[in-house]
Amino acid sequence: MNQLQITLPDDWHLHLRDAESLKSTVPATARCFGRAIIMPNLQLPITNTEQAEAYKQRIVTNTPPSSTFTPLMTLYLTDNTPASEIKKAHNSGFVYGAKLYPAGATTNSDSGVTDVNKISSAIEAMEALGMPLLVHGEVTQTDIDIFDREAVFIDTILKPLKQKFPKLKLILEHITTEEAVRFIENSDNTVAATITAHHLLYNRNHMLVGGIKPHYYCLPILKRNRHQQALISAAISGNPKFFLGTDSAPHTQLAKESACGCAGCYTAPTAIELYAEVFDTHNALDKLEGFASFFGPDFYGLPRNTQTLTLIRKPWTVPASLDMAGETLIPLRANEELAWQIAN
Ligand code: DOR
Numbered sequence: 001m002n003q004l005q006i007t008l009p010d011d012w013h014l015h016l017r018d019a020e021s022l023k024s025t026v027p028a029t030a031r032c033f034g035r036a037i038i039m040p041n042l043q044l045p046i047t048n049t050e051q052a053e054a055y056k057q058r059i060v061t062n063t064p065p066s067s068t069f070t071p072l073m074t075l076y077l078t079d080n081t082p083a084s085e086i087k088k089a090h091n092s093g094f095v096y097g098a099k100l101y102p103a104g105a106t107t108n109s110d111s112g113v114t115d116v117n118k119i120s121s122a123i124e125a126m127e128a129l130g131m132p133l134l135v136h137g138e139v140t141q142t143d144i145d146i147f148d149r150e151a152v153f154i155d156t157i158l159k160p161l162k163q164k165f166p167k168l169k170l171i172l173e174h175i176t177t178e179e180a181v182r183f184i185e186n187s188d189n190t191v192a193a194t195i196t197a198h199h200l201l202y203n204r205n206h207m208l209v210g211g212i213k214p215h216y217y218c219l220p221i222l223k224r225n226r227h228q229q230a231l232i233s234a235a236i237s238g239n240p241k242f243f244l245g246t247d248s249a250p251h252t253q254l255a256k257e258s259a260c261g262c263a264g265c266y267t268a269p270t271a272i273e274l275y276a277e278v279f280d281t282h283n284a285l286d287k288l289e290g291f292a293s294f295f296g297p298d299f300y301g302l303p304r305n306t307q308t309l310t311l312i313r314k315p316w317t318v319p320a321s322l323d324m325a326g327e328t329l330i331p332l333r334a335n336e337e338l339a340w341q342i343a344n
C-alpha cells in the first residue's frame with residue numbers, strides 16, 4: 001500500500017508550552033491533527049478554568065488561519081483543587097479532563113499531587129460528571145527504580161483508586177510497560193491508555209547503547225524491548241482502549257544536550273508519519289485509523305472528525321533542527337529519513 005486515506009486524527013496528549021513558542025508548536029500539531037488534549041503543566045500550571053480559557057485563547061491566536069484545529073483544555077490537579085473548580089471547568093465546555101501528576105514525576109510537576117487521598121473530593125466530582133482523569137502513572141519515591149515506577153504506580157495507586165471510584169473515567173497516559181497493557185486490557189470500559197510514537201519505535205537500547213542519546217530521553221523512560229513489543233501489539237490490536245497520544249514535548253537543544261538534560265521528545269512535526277511507519281512495519285496500516293482517529297473521540301464521548309488526511313509512501317528527510325521562540329530545537333529523527341508523508 002502506497003497511499004492511505006484516514007479520518008483526520010487527533011492527539012490525545014500534547015505539550016505546547018506558551019508565549020512565543022506557540023508560534024511554532026501549534027502549527028506543527030495543526031498540520032495533521034484536528035484536535036489535541038493540551039497538557040497543563042507549564043511553568044505556571046493551569047490550575048483553574050480562567051487560566052485554561054486564557055491559555056486556549058493564546059493557542060487559538062497561533063493557529064494557522066486555514067486550520068480547523070481545536071485545542072481541548074485540561075486542568076492541573078493540585079492537593080488543593082476543590083470539587084467546585086472541577087464542576088466549573090466541566091460546565092465551561094472547553095475543559096475536557098484533569099491531569100494527575102504525582103508531585104515531582106516529570107517536567108514542571110512540582111506542584112502536583114502529593115497523595116491521591118488529598119484530591120478525593122475532586123475525583124468524586126469527576127466521576128459524577130464523567131470527566132476523564134488523565135494520569136501520569138509513575139511513583140516518585142527515590143527508592144523505587146526508575147524502570148519500575150510505572151508498574152509500582154499501577155499496583156499501589158491506580159488499582160486502589162479504581163476500586164474506590166469504579167465509575168471514574170481514567171486514561172493512563174503514555175504507557176510504557178507490559179504491566180500497563182495488561183492492566184488496561186483487564187479493566188472495564190472506563191479505563192483507557194494513550195501510546196506515544198517514540199515508545200512504539202524505541203526501547204532503552206536505542207537511548208543507551210553506543211553512547212547516551214539525550215533526544216530519546218523522556219518520562220516515563222524507555223523500557224526493555226519486551227515492553228516495546230507489548231505496546232506495539234496493543235496499538236495494532238484494534239482494541240479501542242488504546243489510542244494515539246504523542247506526548248510531544250519540546251525542549252531547546254541546550255536543555256536536552258546538557259549534563260542534566262530535560263525529559264521529552266519533540267515529535268509533533270513528524271507525528272502521524274512516525275505512527276504510520278510503526279503500523280506499516282507491522283503490516284497493520286488498516287488498524288491506524290481506529291487508533292489515530294476513532295478510539296480517542298469515542299472514549300471522550302466526542303464526535304469523530306469529518307475531514308480526512310491522506311498519507312503517501314514517499315521518503316523525506318526530517319530537518320536537522322527547528323526554531324522555537326528564537327532557540328534551536330532538535331526534533332525526534334532529526335536528519336533521518338521517514339518513509340511516509342502527508343499528501344498536499
Ligand atoms: O518526557 C516527558 N516530557 N514526559 C512528560 O511527562 C512531560 C514532558 C514535558 O513536559 O517535557
Ligand code: ZN
Nearest residue numbers: 013015039247
Ligand atoms: Zn506529557
